[in-house]
Amino acid sequence: MLKYSIKRLASSLVTLLIIITVVFVLLRQMPIEGYFDNFEKADAATINAKLEQLGLNDPIPVQLFNFLKNLLQGDLGNSTRYSVGAPIAGIIAKKAPISIKLGVLSMALSLMMGIPLGTAMARGKGKFWDKFGTMFIVFINAVPSAVYYIFIQLYGSTALGISMLFDETNYLTWILPVFSMSLGSTASYAMWLRRYMVDEMNKDYVRLARAKGIAEKKIMTSHVFRNAFVPMIQYIPTSLLYTVCGSIYVESLYSIPGMGGLLVDVIGRQDNTMVQAIVIIYSCIGIVGLLLGDLLMGVIDPRISFVKKEGAR
Amino acid sequence: MFSIKDSKSAKLEQALETQLKTELSEEAINEDELFVLAEYDEMAGEKSGYSNYSYWRSTFQVFLKNKLAVFLVFVLAVLLVFTFIQPYLPGQYPANQVNNHPQTGKQLSNMSPSLTTVLTSAPAGTQLVAESVKDEDGWYTVHNVVDSLKARTKFDIIEYGEEWCKVEYKGKTGYVKNNFQTKLKLPDDPTAVPYESRSNFKIDIYMQPVDYTNAGTALYVQSDLLTIGEDGLATTNADAELRILPSEHAFWFGTNNIGQDLWARIWSGTRTSLFIGFAVALVEALVGITIGVLWGYVRKLDRLLTEVYNVIDNIPNTIILILISYILKPGLSTLVFAMCLTGWLGMARFIRNQIVIIRDRDYNLASRCLGTTTTRIIVKNLLPYLVSVITLRMALAIPGAIGSEVFITYIGLGLPVDTPSLGNLINEGRKLVTSASLRYQLIFPVIVLSVVTISFYIIGNAFADAADPKNHMYKN
Secondary structure, eight states, rough: OOHHHHHHHHHHHHHHHHHHHHHHHHHSOOGGGOOSSTTTOOOHHHHHHHHHHHHTTTTTHHHHHHHHHHHHTTTOOBSEEEEEEETTHHHHHHHHHHHHHHHHHHHHHHHHHHHHHHHHHHTTTTTHHHHHHHHHHHHHSOOOOOHHHHHHHHHHHHHHTOOOOOOTTTTTTHHHHHHHHOOOOOOOHHHHHHHHHHHHHTSHHHHHHHHHHHHHHHHHIIIOOOOOOOOTTHHHHHHHHHHHHHHHHHHHHOOSSHHHHHHHHHHHHHHHHHHHHHHHHHHHHHHHHHHHHHHHHHHHHHHHHHOOOOOOO | OOHHHHHHHHHHHHHHHHHHHHHHHHHHTTTGGGGGGGOOHHHHHHHSOOOOOOOHHHHHHHHHHHHHHHHHHHHHHHHHHHHHGGGGSSTOOOTTTBOOOTTTTOOOOOOOSSSEEEEEEEOOTEEEEEEOOOSTTTTEOOOEEEEOOOOOOOOOEEESSEEEEEETTEEEHHHHHHHTTOOOOOOOSTTTTTEEOBBBSEEEEEESSOSSTTBOOOOOGGGGEOOOOOSSSSEEOOEEEEEEEEEEEOOOOOOOTTTHOOOOOOOOHHHHHHHHHHHHHHHHHHHHHHHHHHHHHHHHHHHHHHHHHHHHHHSSSHHHHHHHHHHSSSSHHHHHHHHHHHHHHHHHHHHHHHHHHTSSSSHHHHHTTTOOHHIIIIIIHHHHHHHHHHHHHHHHHHHHHHHHHHHHHHHTTTTOTTTTHHHHHHHHHHHTTTSSGGGGHHHHHHHHHHHHHHHHHHHHHHHHHHHSSOOOOOOO
């Protein structure tokens, strides 16, 4: 297990390094306007001086090395257009907490909605909850989230009698963004939990338990559900990714001063260094999420072995 | 000891004998019949092990049983055909044409959806002020405003009504509106006519106590419905339909804020979005299958491709999509490219896993021993197993791509507005969502989009179910 963890961690670090390199190199191909807040007015000498000062005239490997060196000290560079000259790490540090709060809340909410829904669907196969859940899953998976978020915002804010925009101090306005962000994960939890539970329910040990005369409720909770939930663990990191991507859209829709909204903002303003920093941070979240998921699986399910089976292939 | 065993076996023997007797005697096989040549019997021939099972026929049979999916296939087919023939239908407005009012030259912006251009109709014998339209033969502009008075001009009211007052001005009679917009100055007892009155606003005098204008601008009527008099006034021959445009073709889904026909834009947008969907699905299939097969079949590549997969799979797809759209020039090809960059991953992994499972099965081993080329093994032995999965993934890639397009457009990296797509139509509509009367600009594209994506999703899943041999219940 330890050996596997170390190996997995190392491969994650390599992945991260590759991603940073690729993102960095790609963004250096962008037009240089993205580094100036007043490109049109500046003359050639000023532009060159600024480029020199930012180190953009160096060869790309040197730039990359400098960037990585700064990154190790927690320095993501300075914003060029969004908030001229301000260090990006500082901007993000201010914006991140609210994104994290929203993300955690929505993940919790999706677990709270997805698990009961999935269980209800598995228990009453073909009955009301199953049909309702299937419809819900089809809808969430088929219709682009960008579309139903708009309607949740529109009708939700009317129903709750609140403004359409987010206000950190008014907790009522937290409901709709958190709910919107949790829908995607809710659907995937419900879908997979139902599938795994139905699989488990057809297994022999359940038949044995039933033959022994154990109450159906007990079979469901302490046999079927526990076994079905283990493979679900691997969807928690995926759900984190869902939430992260959902946050980009939801935060900008509700004007939440978080990182997702920030990404949309800086893309609109073509602030290259900011885009680079946020993209790298989001990739990090993805990597960490999948890493945690893999490790969690190993901790929770002792049946999973990380030793490569030789000779099978 | 022996005796017990013997007696037991004797008992068993006896039992068997009786059983044989009772059971075989029922069949009552005649000794002679046993050695007679049997005639060819078709029914008996069918009874033997022959099976007319065909994978594809069974797949379609099972699929056809899913009524909802079949219905949606029909809906999609109609929709698909319609998006292509729509521009060639008569009376369609081009998707990017800014429609102006022929008289005022103003953009026909934010016109509500309507199935007809008829605003109101005038009964036969109505007198109207008519004028022929310059560029539109066969059409006349008509209205029934005979005079327009400046604010605070005095006139006499000779007959009072709750909605219309009959007035006299410079010896001519006519009608003025009596409502909150005209705010006529009235005495305490307005029914005691005649008296002098005025309005603090510009006021129109109509020929009839009916408003035959479109909020002040003239209406259109076909010339054969009018008889033009010598005094410039026209009389309607029959019940005349007064239209807001010199055309019978209405803006069915209304217009957007610069006067473009939403109906035409939606179908043009559906075309774009479906093109994106199909292009992405196709590339995804091609790249996914190629890489998946190489990954699964060529052992040397396994390590390398697994590492590449791990790297790309670790980044959220949305981030890759945003990054690529940000770096490249916005446009159709950029979008398709960005979506394809991540789309093949899932397909490739699935195909790789399946190929790893089936490539060393005995029949493939036998094939290889007989000298079948690798290409043939892959195409004939391996891929047919995966057809259902490939079609499923392709069917699901289409709604996925359409959804991604909506998302990317929202972020501001999508297609330019002069290339209508469902994404930018929804985005345009979203900006107007706060005003209830303009909400149709969001609702219509959303309905079309939902129909398309849900249909593809359900059809894809139904087909995958049908393609699973476990569901091929063999009945004959």
